[in-house]
Amino acid sequence: MNIATTWKGCSTMIDLKPCPFCGSSHVYSRPYGERGDGKPWSAYYVHCDNCASDGPLVKVYDFGIPPEAGRNASINLWNGRAEPND
Numbered sequence: 001m002n003i004a005t006t007w008k009g010c011s012t013m014i015d016l017k018p019c020p021f022c023g024s025s026h027v028y029s030r031p032y033g034e035r036g037d038g039k040p041w042s043a044y045y046v047h048c049d050n051c052a053s054d055g056p057l058v059k060v061y062d063f064g065i066p067p068e069a070g071r072n073a074s075i076n077l078w079n080g081r082a083e084p085n086d
């Protein structure tokens with residue numbers, strides 16, 4: 001299954017680095033929060049489907065950024081954390 005095709009309306013797909021904990025490439029950005037009233041997702045984070053590790057949570061409203069940017073930010077944080085050295 002191609003992860004990119006599971007996202008609807010996704011204009012910019014950032015490549016996710018493998019999980020820094022288990023090395024799995026089964027990682028993806030997830031929305032976090034409620035969306036039952038038409039409001040955007042309140043936060044995003046990257047989740048590893050193999051070891052269930054979670055990346056940093058990006059709260060969209062805290063940053064005053066659109067949901068799409070919040071998702072990308074969560075991916076960038078995950079990728080930064082996955083770097084082998086600093």
Ligand SMILES: [Zn+2]
Nearest residue numbers: 019022048051
């Ligand atoms: Zn993992």
